[in-house]
Amino acid sequence: GENVEQHPSTLSVQEGDSAVIKCTYSDSASNYFPWYKQELGKRPQLIIDIRSNVGEKKDQRIAVTLNKTAKHFSLHITETQPEDSAVYFCAAKLVGNEKLTFGTGTRLTIIP
Amino acid sequence: EAQVTQNPRYLITVTGKKLTVTCSQNMNHEYMSWYRQDPGLGLRQIYYSMNVEVTDKGDVPEGYKVSRKEKRNFPLILESPSPNQTSLYFCASSLFSFGTDNEKLFFGSGTQLSVL
Numbered sequence A: 001g002e003n004v005e006q007h008p009s010t011l012s013v014q015e016g017d018s019a020v021i022k023c024t025y026s027d028s029a030s031n032y033f034p035w036y037k038q039e040l041g042k043r044p045q046l047i048i049d050i051r052s053n054v055g056e057k058k059d060q061r062i063a064v065t066l067n068k069t070a071k072h073f074s075l076h077i078t079e080t081q082p083e084d085s086a087v088y089f090c091a092a093k094l095v096g097n098e099k100l101t102f103g104t105g106t107r108l109t110i111i112p
Numbered sequence B: 001e002a003q004v005t006q007n008p009r010y011l012i013t014v015t016g017k018k019l020t021v022t023c024s025q026n027m028n029h030e031y032m033s034w035y036r037q038d039p040g041l042g043l044r045q046i047y048y049s050m051n052v053e054v055t056d057k058g059d060v061p062e063g064y065k066v067s068r069k070e071k072r073n074f075p076l077i078l079e080s081p082s083p084n085q086t087s088l089y090f091c092a093s094s095l096f097s098f099g100t101d102n103e104k105l106f107f108g109s110g111t112q113l114s115v116l
Helices: none
Strands: A004-007 A010-014 A019-025 A032-038 A045-051 A056-059 A062-067 A072-077 A086-093 A100-102 A106-111 B004-007 B010-013 B019-025 B031-038 B042-051 B054-057 B076-078 B087-094 B111-115
Touching: A004 A086, A010 A019, A019 A086, A019 A106, A032 A062, A045 A056, A045 A062, A072 A086, A086 B042, A100 B042, B004 B087, B010 B019, B019 B031, B019 B087, B019 B111
Parallel strands: A010 A106, B010 B111
Antiparallel strands: A004 A019, A019 A072, A032 A045, A032 A086, A056 A062, A062 A072, A086 A100, A086 A106, B004 B019, B019 B076, B031 B042, B031 B087, B042 B054, B087 B111
């Protein structure tokens, strides 16, 4: 089955700097890659997603890039703010299989 | 308000005592799923359902049962809970299968289960 690895497990950045979280997936057939944000004590919420026919997608301060050849995708957050502090999960879907496999999460801390 | 409702939020039980965690969505979603969240392991899928009476195993189904008799409800059943099932559980739903335009997952608020 699909295996998703996520790095780093923890990340601290100064407010205003950029943060990058990387994920790799094992199955080249995967075609959908969402990112979820989970604030402390809250439920995960979708923040951005990308499909395999697109190399990059942006939404204000967040962007996701996908390298199908290398089988990795990354979340980029620019001009970080305190409210960006949370756990971020990447995920991948296997074509023809409705299972969504998550990475192990990255705890992002924004230092004021 | 569109939402996924899980109950209870917190549950403490003892080994072997059957329990059910309920999940209900009011968005007419076809897809529903259960995940458990453990430190360092992320979110792992337990079971999922594509529609009424259609369920399938996720990555960690052992020790769990589910049923989908109605579209809106997807209860998680632990017939004989054990301490290794102590975890934070999330139910989630989406309008249709992933890979379409409706693949966004809506999560419930979570159930923290402790099995003593």
